[in-house]
Amino acid sequence: MNSESITVSLAVLFLISIYGKFSLFFPILLISLIYSPFFKSINNNNNNNNDFTTVRKRKVRKIIAPSVKKLSKKRTGDIYTVSTPNTPIYIFYSSLTGTSKRIAQQIFNQFKISNNELEIKILSIDDDIDDLDDYFIKIPNGNPRYILVLPSYETDSPIDYFLEFLNETNNDFRIDKFPLNSLTGFTVVGLGDSESWGGEKEFCYQASIADNLISKLGGRRMFPLGKICVKNDFKNVADGWINRMIDVFNDNEPFLFEEEDDNDDKEDNESNSSDKDTDTWEMEDLNKSDELPDDNGLEKKQMVAKDSPTYKSLTKQGYTVVGSHSGVKICRWTKAALRGRGFCYKYAFYGINSHRCMETTPALSCSNKCVFCWRHGTNPVGTTWRWEVDKPELILKGALEGHYSKIKQMRGVPGVISKRFDEAFKVRHCALSLVGEPIFYPYINEFLEMLHDEEISSFLVCNAQHPDQLRTLSKVTQLYVSIDAGSKNELKIVDRPLFRDFWERMEECLDILRTIQKNQRTVFRLTLVKGFNMNEIQGYADLVERGLPSLIEIKGATFCGSSDGNGNPLTMQNIPFYEECVKFVNKLNEELNRRGLNYGISAEHSHSCCFLIANEKFLINGEWYTHIDYEKFFQLLKSGKEFNEMDYIAKTPKWAYFGSKEGGFSPDDVRFIRKQKKESKE
Numbered sequence: 001m002n003s004e005s006i007t008v009s010l011a012v013l014f015l016i017s018i019y020g021k022f023s024l025f026f027p028i029l030l031i032s033l034i035y036s037p038f039f040k041s042i043n044n045n046n047n048n049n050n051d052f053t054t055v056r057k058r059k060v061r062k063i064i065a066p067s068v069k070k071l072s073k074k075r076t077g078d079i080y081t082v083s084t085p086n087t088p089i090y091i092f093y094s095s096l097t098g099t100s101k102r103i104a105q106q107i108f109n110q111f112k113i114s115n116n117e118l119e120i121k122i123l124s125i126d127d128d129i130d131d132l133d134d135y136f137i138k139i140p141n142g143n144p145r146y147i148l149v150l151p152s153y154e155t156d157s158p159i160d161y162f163l164e165f166l167n168e169t170n171n172d173f174r175i176d177k178f179p180l181n182s183l184t185g186f187t188v189v190g191l192g193d194s195e196s197w198g199g200e201k202e203f204c205y206q207a208s209i210a211d212n213l214i215s216k217l218g219g220r221r222m223f224p225l226g227k228i229c230v231k232n233d234f235k236n237v238a239d240g241w242i243n244r245m246i247d248v249f250n251d252n253e254p255f256l257f258e259e260e261d262d263n264d265d266k267e268d269n270e271s272n273s274s275d276k277d278t279d280t281w282e283m284e285d286l287n288k289s290d291e292l293p294d295d296n297g298l299e300k301k302q303m304v305a306k307d308s309p310t311y312k313s314l315t316k317q318g319y320t321v322v323g324s325h326s327g328v329k330i331c332r333w334t335k336a337a338l339r340g341r342g343f344c345y346k347y348a349f350y351g352i353n354s355h356r357c358m359e360t361t362p363a364l365s366c367s368n369k370c371v372f373c374w375r376h377g378t379n380p381v382g383t384t385w386r387w388e389v390d391k392p393e394l395i396l397k398g399a400l401e402g403h404y405s406k407i408k409q410m411r412g413v414p415g416v417i418s419k420r421f422d423e424a425f426k427v428r429h430c431a432l433s434l435v436g437e438p439i440f441y442p443y444i445n446e447f448l449e450m451l452h453d454e455e456i457s458s459f460l461v462c463n464a465q466h467p468d469q470l471r472t473l474s475k476v477t478q479l480y481v482s483i484d485a486g487s488k489n490e491l492k493i494v495d496r497p498l499f500r501d502f503w504e505r506m507e508e509c510l511d512i513l514r515t516i517q518k519n520q521r522t523v524f525r526l527t528l529v530k531g532f533n534m535n536e537i538q539g540y541a542d543l544v545e546r547g548l549p550s551l552i553e554i555k556g557a558t559f560c561g562s563s564d565g566n567g568n569p570l571t572m573q574n575i576p577f578y579e580e581c582v583k584f585v586n587k588l589n590e591e592l593n594r595r596g597l598n599y600g601i602s603a604e605h606s607h608s609c610c611f612l613i614a615n616e617k618f619l620i621n622g623e624w625y626t627h628i629d630y631e632k633f634f635q636l637l638k639s640g641k642e643f644n645e646m647d648y649i650a651k652t653p654k655w656a657y658f659g660s661k662e663g664g665f666s667p668d669d670v671r672f673i674r675k676q677k678k679e680s681k682e
């Protein structure tokens, strides 16, 4: 306790003691408050000791790095020397606009030049690491050394998720309190812009938080946190930090590491406040923008703020960002249908008019990082909603405006059919499946109701990771869950889920489909990726048996860019051929029938390598009824009565049948094959 607090406390004590009968109670209360952890933490936060050899107070732990020697014990705790043999080095970085990636690469190259023998790896936290647990909970062998290169963004970015992960690990009682103890050591370098974000809690603030959290998780700081401004003598400062750091890492000189003792807590707390707070950073800084505080008193960021790199990346890819977390994009089938060049597979399977369909999402963030997803590295990820929330009215209005403005741009395109162009200005279908996870949006039910009020059908796709939201989801025209693999191992590889209990979550979602949501028209969507998820027929059949969906859509993955820097590791080798997909579909159908589950292959859209297996309740008198009577659906909704998926079925046209000569291509349209493709076919 410092002298000011003692003076204030004595004055307050004196005043209170003049109240006769409370004279004993208040002084006792005040004294206990002064010694309480709350007062202590306020007091401690005023101390900004940045000595990198000390760490925050914590329980004493077993030191398991082999090269740690106890030097002495003093009142504040034990002091160790940690020698730095040539253990492997891991350079982690996160980068939205490339600067941190370049610095990480420079560190990698310089280490290589200085010591060719060194085992050294460079990893993008966002793209190369499927599971953060593998590096920040279970540590790779050999007591490695970690170097983290982190930019700071006041707007939401993948770094927020990384910091959230470190913070959760720090608070998770199931996990070893000091998982980073087996590292030989670590250092962090932050990149930021001190001209625009010069405040103490702004400049490189996320690197500071990471540095603090890694230390709390048991990491031993081998070199002080670096903060480099990209606008201010950038090259010199960066070179200086990197050179000194590499010298220190290579010189094998032991460094000091101090740890606090938990035995004489009270005494230490009282007398050593000055060496407790190496960190002036608290978790509130994770969310430090000036937006509305949430229920926990934390401040919230926008998911995709207008000035963020994510916004730029999404708009460059043709998305219209609506509000701060929703998006709309005109689909290539919508354009094709406007030009009479064919409808998407949903026209063949369910009668969706592609030119009257809007593809949108009220939540651009996702809790997976699927290998076949067309989103590119910068997209927001998270397991909980940590952003500002936009109202459903704003989202629907903005999405329709964005969609119509893109339709308008099509007016001069050769071949646009005027009737379809007119119709396109009254959207009839909404595919909630663009990127991200629509069910994550806190007002998804209100949003659906608004769509239905406008007589817009809703096809909602979810990733089977949010059972709580699925349980309370209201009626949709068609409810999808993505089933991206038939086994836990494959699902982890394909979806790269953020949830640790991703498999159990998926199983729970399937149980919900079979029970609570049994009246919905449910669809499993399988995306086949060669070399990833095409073998586990038994596993897929188990999942079908568990969820009992009305329909199963099976689609060969489409190629959406190289693995070069966009977080998508697929190449053309992973895209299955039509015949390979047919083989898979036949096998799955046979397995379902073998188990006594009545499904049949009903339709196909060979053009996009897409197939439909349907429950045989949709096969009436030898004819398939997988199409939807949309009018009927809205009538039923308005009636307020209970209804199920069989109440709004319609007949499937023969040209959409599996094996038909049209292969699901609408006979009203003309198939257009791009010149290049045509030539290669010929």
Ligand SMILES: Cc1cc2nc3c(=O)[nH]c(=O)nc-3n(C[C@H](O)[C@H](O)[C@H](O)COP(=O)(O)O)c2cc1C
Pocket: 094, 095, 096, 097, 098, 099, 100, 101, 151, 152, 153, 154, 155, 191, 192, 193, 194, 197, 202, 203, 204, 205, 230, 307, 308, 309
């Ligand atoms: C939208 C936006 C927000 C930023 N916010 C901060 C900030 O809060 N603090 C800071 O020090 N730098 C901030 N910066 C600067 C970046 O951290 C800096 O440009 C960094 O080099 C980016 O690294 P990267 O290219 O690896 O993504 C911001 C930059 C942008 C574009």
Ligand code: SF4
Pocket: 331, 332, 333, 334, 344, 345, 346, 352, 353, 354, 355, 357, 358, 359, 431
């Ligand atoms: S259903 Fe999907 S693919 Fe078909 S038009 Fe709509 S958004 Fe495009």
